[in-house]
Amino acid sequence: xxxxxxxxxxxxxxxxxxxxxxxxxxxxxxxxxxxxxxxxxxxxxxxxxxxxxxxxxxxxxxxxxxxxxxxxxxxxxxxxxxxxxxxxxxxxxxxxxxxxxxxxxxxxxxxxxxxxxxx
Amino acid sequence: xxxxxxxxxxxxxxxxxxxxxxxxxxxxxxxxxxxxxxxxxxxxxxxxxxxxxxxxxxxxxxxxxxxxxxxxxxxxxxxxxxxxxxxxxxxxxxxxxxxxxxxxxxxxxxxxxxxxxxxxxxxxxxxxxxxxxxxxxxxxxxxxxxxxxxxxxxxxxxxxxxxxxxxxxxxxxxxxxxxxxxxxxxxxxxxxxxxxxxxxxxxxxxxxxxxxxxxxxxxxxxxxxxxxxxxxxxxxxxxx
Numbered sequence: 568x569x570x571x572x573x574x575x576x577x578x579x580x581x582x583x584x585x586x587x588x589x590x591x592x593x594x595x596x597x598x599x600x601x602x603x604x605x606x607x608x609x610x611x612x613x614x615x616x617x618x619x620x621x622x623x624x625x626x627x628x629x630x631x632x633x634x635x636x637x638x639x640x641x642x643x644x645x646x647x648x649x650x651x652x653x654x655x656x657x658x659x660x661x662x663x664x665x666x667x668x669x670x671x672x673x674x675x676x677x678x679x680x681x682x683x684x685x686x
Numbered sequence: 687x688x689x690x691x692x693x694x695x696x697x698x699x700x701x702x703x704x705x706x707x708x709x710x711x712x713x714x715x716x717x718x719x720x721x722x723x724x725x726x727x728x729x730x731x732x733x734x735x736x737x738x739x740x741x742x743x744x745x746x747x748x749x750x751x752x753x754x755x756x757x758x759x760x761x762x763x764x765x766x767x768x769x770x771x772x773x774x775x776x777x778x779x780x781x782x783x784x785x786x787x788x789x790x791x792x793x794x795x796x797x798x799x800x801x802x803x804x805x806x807x808x809x810x811x812x813x814x815x816x817x818x819x820x821x822x823x824x825x826x827x828x829x830x831x832x833x834x835x836x837x838x839x840x841x842x843x844x845x846x847x848x849x850x851x852x853x854x855x856x857x858x859x860x861x862x863x864x865x866x867x868x869x870x871x872x873x874x875x876x877x878x879x880x881x882x883x884x885x886x887x888x889x890x891x892x893x894x895x896x897x898x899x900x901x902x903x904x905x906x907x908x909x910x911x912x913x914x915x916x917x918x919x920x921x922x923x924x925x926x
Binding site: 601609635 | 708712713715716719733734735736738739740742743746753756757760763764766767768769770771772773774775776777778779780782788790791792794795798799802803806807808810811814815816817820824827828830831832833835836837840844845846847849850851853854855858859862863866867870872874877878880881884885888892910913914917918
């Protein structure tokens with residue numbers, strides 16, 4: 568019952584997010600809007616209930632399972648992209664390498680210059 | 687022989703009336719993937735989601751259920767991606783003190799890195815002559831799946847291609863962060879974790895939790911912030 572209450576809270580926030588998306592005509596998914604509203608509500612309340620925390624942990628733990636049916640689709644529609652595969656492979660490999668190095672460099676640099684100021 | 691296949695076909699048509707066969711297959715593949723992953727000593731290049739997808743594809747192809755029917759039943763599970771996205775907001779709130787402690791590096795890095803995570807690949811793909819559909823599918827490649835699927839749909843991409851790109855990106859990001867941190871002599875686990883989550887979403891976050899709980903927390907933070915940032919700004923910046 569405890570888990571169900573937490574789950575209901577998450578579903579209600581998702582439905583609210585969908586409502587805001589449609590009513591405000593935003594190009595953002597209802598899940599993201601629900602997430603922002605949930606975080607905002609928790610910040611206003613200043614605490615998170617155990618039931619909500621455990622329901623969210625449970626769902627995040629099976630995130631991989633919820634994604635897998637979609638990933639299966641990649642194998643079944645692969646032939647649709649056979650002409651693009653080289654482009655996709657190069658763009659992903661080179662792009663990810665560059666963005667990983669950029670992230671490490673920028674954050675390390677800002678954190679280090681912050682640290683120096685405090686010394 | 688004909689009678690046997692007749693029984694099989696009848697069974698299949700009964701089992702695929704409801705979603706439960708698809709659900710059982712997905713659950714079984716998920717659990718088997720976790721078990722195999724531990725057994726083959728948690729290789730970075732073969733995360734559980736990849737193992738699960740390969741197992742599922744094999745079963746879907748061999749059993750003759752067909753992708754369409756499987757997907758139809760699995761919708762009962764994928765519907766949970768909505769509330770699962772909302773669930774990401776709870777660790778975000780719980781880690782608010784981490785954000786406050788390191789707010790400046792996070793605030794500077796997030797917009798630059800989250801934008802470049804999309805732009806680098808888009809520019810390369812565009813330079814190689816990719817179609818707008820392929821570009822739209824690649825744009826949310828560093829974003830956690832439930833958010834990426836929504837972004838891809840809104841931009842006119844293919845959700846399946848996006849999920850494939852996501853998976854490859856997550857695996858590559860885990861490898862590259864390992865190498866990059868060693869090469870650039872970055873030892874701060876908060877920075878390594880943030881880079882894993884920002885570039886490698888859920889796959890990178892799973893890797894970060896193997897490094898340390900702190901790296902895991904910062905990876906969840908990086909994943910959540912990149913998701914929100916990309917969902918909020920990418921549809922407005924995407925010029926196609």
